[in-house]
Amino acid sequence: MQQHPVINQLTQIVGDRNMVTDPNELRVYECDGFPIAKGMPLAVVFPENTDQVSAVVKALNQHELAIVPRGSGTGLAGGSVVYDQGVIICTSRMTQIHKVDLENRIAIVQSGCRNSSLSEAIACTGLRFSPDPSSQRAATIGGNVCTNAGGINTLKHGVTTNHILGLEVVLPDGEILQTRANQCYDGIGPDLPGLLCGSEGILGIVTRVWCRLVPDPKAFRTIYAVFKSNFDACKTVADVIASGILPTSMEMMDGQMIQVVENAFHFGFDTSAGALLLIEVDGVDEILDDEMNVIMDIARQNNAFDIQSCKDAKRRAELWSARKKTFGAIGRISRSYCTMDACVPRSMLPEVIERVTQIGKDHGLQINNVFHAGDGNIHPILLFNEDKPEEVQRVMQASEVILEYCVSVGGTITGEHGVGVEKLAMMHAMFNKPTLDMFLNIKKTFDPRQRFNDAKLIPSDKLKVELHQAPLANVPGGAM
Amino acid sequence: MTLILSTLNELTDAINQARETNIPLVDYGIYHAKVGHTPPEKHTLYSLSGDIVEHYVNDFTVTAHAGITMGQLNAQLIQANQFLPINCDDDLTLGEVINHNIYGAMRVRYGSIRDQLLGLHYLDNAANDIHVGGRTVKNVAGLDVTRLMIGSMGELGLVHQATLRTYALPQQVARVDLELTSLDNLAQQITDWMLGPAYPTSIHLRRMGDTWQLEAAYFGNEKANDVQVQALKNTLPEDESIVIADERRVNMTQHLIDGMKSRQWQRKCKTLVKIVVPPREVVTLANTLAQMGVTQISGMPAHGCLLAGGASLDSEMDQKLIKLLLTIGGIRQWITPPVYDDGKTACVTPFAPDQPDWEFLKKIKKTMDPRNLFNPGRFLENEVLA
């Protein structure tokens, strides 16, 4: 087969070693963490700096090719999948930490720098980059920015957008734009970095990020509370929020998840439990016990039958490791599962989780729950047998019913995974036509030719993704 | 005459009228009435009024009309033992706070309005009701136009409703006023506090006559505040370059009132400028302003933001200031600019130095306000790039 003429041009810009064109190697880039959506790229380019990104974009424009930005491909909504035989620009070789400026509490990094690389680089400074998605070992900071990633800390410390001060972006025409004043905590005029955060690569490629660093809390208390029912655990979450205490995190696992995790990793969890909450508070050591006691009282009032607390670093690490391993363990009980992502007002959690379970029953499906309860960010996990197409169909139907229900109680169709291609069809449930038109107009302002990660995030007639298969258990599919 | 608009119908009618007559709608707000280029001669002045739409007490979120004043909003939240941690005067509307990305000393712990805003409704050129963001504390559905609107100076659409996070009212506020003989150790001192138990909730710097004062405040219960104030005392330098001038405990309402009193000078000033620099450079900036003879200075050193005012600020000083900002990095915007002898026309540019994204922001303005109906020319349209 004859090679597309752009390949030569791209190779000249980034060099041979920064190109993938072999069909076998390209398979890796066919999908991201949402393997239902698949598309084979023409090539994958790995620029090493902003000028190369700019030159690559300009070359691809000459050939009118579709462009898809990609970080590490851990996204869970199909955001970095190529349709139309386009080219992926992957930032994973733009890993430099340009500067750590402790006095200004800022780090300037290339967008392909992994989240955990920055954390490791500043580990001894007393400061940290707060966004902590469970994928932080793999995910890039550019990816975090473009999905506005959250994490376990989000409840108290905010999501990625709260920690971004400025961005450098290669626009769809190849020009380089820098937003906001250098190293300043404020700008003048509309908040462009705010708009780019969570834009899922449809407005340009982020090449450099000014990250805000915040003090790393030194003192913690971790609470582990076990309940007979989901309802009681959710009620505890709602009551803690209503009490005005703002924990660092409040994570929940339901009874089935406890069993799965315990059977797999033997952390010593009570397998007869209906639900488990992991709650953490951070701050000034001397006052944490008081906060912890209030939370434990609330848990008791909601029928917690086993409550433990710890300030010991080892036990704390064990408990959080249990939380982070949950998704790995699901594969042991089901070959296939679909992890959903929605967010609801926290006071609604008890009802929402009951309703989700009921929807599962109505569709003849087992649904497990492990989620960022303090944020109201639910992740129902729908288990099924992929060899039964009819069951897959039921999973898709149940997912839709769950999302519609979440929207109806004041929630959103996605709390952290994004829309990508996965939730395009659900966008109409969230936004009226003028709002969707406005999104498209903004997109066109950045990308008049609409070739940049087109047909993602904003529903259009161009792309109809058939979501009839569900992810296998052996692929990363789920937020933790 | 100023149109007071309250209902959605009134807002829609006003936009339709503006579109039909080609006479734009202008609302510069109260505190920011002189920010930016002056509006075109023919315009319709309007302001919003409003109330709380729903306070989701147990979710710690509130939905309110953009026309509600911050005084009204906080008064109602405080009844439910909650508040909105924005340092601003009671007469500012929520809309003005959003349009100008207001923040103050409490930003140290609570962030700015940018961190508290969850969703909003605005009307576009065609009077369509656009709803972005929502009620939940996490939400990544669609483009984050909620945040784009922050700081947009009312140029991109007519924001009429917003949902925000609220916070628990602390039992008490412990305030420590410190006197500084010089600013030399300021940056280091603030970093030391932030890295340890003395991490304040709020930090405010002001120049009183010839001396510098720093107010560090802690929000919590009595025990927590005791611990943190003691921790602060433990960090003070032995050379007495920073000493405690006063110490008191007040409730939140009093703290907010005191804050407003301490900001009164800003309204009385003949000229007032807001300057933002990298936090490390705040000492250079403060010292330069003091050397220029500026006596009225206050601000948020942790975020590199200072407000400076007084009769002495004129166009010559502005040139020096811009030169400094080009060296150390940063931006400035006039809240009340100095004027020519006619008493009206500003003799300085409203915003400087030029920023690399302004050209692009103009494109966004064109997209979102193609008929140029909302505060036209205030920031983006007339900006002349040097």
Ligand SMILES: Cc1cc2nc3c(=O)[nH]c(=O)nc-3n(C[C@H](O)[C@H](O)[C@H](O)COP(=O)(O)OP(=O)(O)OC[C@H]3O[C@@H](n4cnc5c(N)ncnc54)[C@H](O)[C@@H]3O)c2cc1C
């Ligand atoms: C095991 C696992 C755990 C996870 N846990 C969490 C979690 O706790 N919280 C959470 O929020 N998410 C989580 N995720 C989802 C995912 O890791 C995050 O969305 C992450 O931020 C994606 O980063 P990435 O570098 O892999 O981006 P990719 O997956 O490569 O891309 C994601 C999107 O961003 C765009 N993009 C990426 N880089 C750029 C760039 N430089 N410029 C422009 N656009 C770009 C892509 O086009 C795509 O639309 C998890 C995923 C997995 C597999």
